[in-house]
Amino acid sequence: MKRPRRLAKTKERRATVLAGIILLQAICALFFVGDVLADITAVAQIADVHLGLEALAAVSLIAGILFLMNELRRLLIRMGDMDTGLRAAQGQMADVMQDFFDGWNLTEAERDVAIMILKGLDNETIAQVRHTAPGTVRAQATRVYAKSGSDGRAQFISLFMEELMSDDFAHNDAINPNRHAG
Structure with missing residues (x-):
């Protein structure tokens, strides 16, 4: 049973790393959104290349956050399904063993x-x-x-x-x- 536990721990670590990346991207997105808003309120020209790049970075980070949040949700659902399946298989295996033992x-x-x-x-x-x-x-x-x-x-x-x-x-x-x- 060490292998399923090891796989479960790997999936848990993957989920934790993904959550950490999402958090880091959210902090970066907040920084860029705040910087873009500060630049706009400082009467900067909207056609400014620097402002455009910052706005693009902010939008890209937000899109990445949404994508990763969806992936994290799907990973957690998959982990739950696998855990449920493993428990069912363990219960069925006990039944299979008892059936064999009874037959023998x-x-x-x-x-x-x-x-x-x-x-x-x-x-x-x-x-x-x-x-x-x-x-x-x-x-x-x-x-x-x-x-x-x-x-x-x-x-x-x-x-x-x-x-x-x-x-x-x-x-x-x-x-x-x-x-x-x-």
């Missing part, structure tokens, strides 16, 4: 080991977390692989990756765990 008739201990395998823990770490012997974890992992019809850790994990990447993931009403065996 895993015991509670085997379910715990299977979840930790999916999280990427090795047998030694699983043994430490579960306060059991490494040999017990190896035996439970072997039973999980046998019941799932997989040849080992990599193939076991790929069962879930296939399900995540399948078009049926959003419609996981009738998961048939045996379709992956073989």
Whole structure:
């Protein structure tokens, strides 16, 4: 789960940087608008090139501010949508895992080991977390692989990756765990 968090932090930083740029442009736009107004009230000629450039800079900065504010709004909406989708996928993944585990008739201990395998823990770490012997974890992992019809850790994990990447993931009403065996 480190990668989605890293991506979320990158998007948050991007939004913060964009907000900072908008603020900086707003300050610059205020300066140029104030300078143009001061020049006009000082009875400067409107045809003055310097005044025209300042007015153009002010208008450009205001247009940039409006554009960036729109981009920031869209970025925040996208971030919200992605966060909602990620939470939904996590919930669906839990349902998918339970459906598979039920179909394979895993015991509670085997379910715990299977979840930790999916999280990427090795047998030694699983043994430490579960306060059991490494040999017990190896035996439970072997039973999980046998019941799932997989040849080992990599193939076991790929069962879930296939399900995540399948078009049926959003419609996981009738998961048939045996379709992956073989």
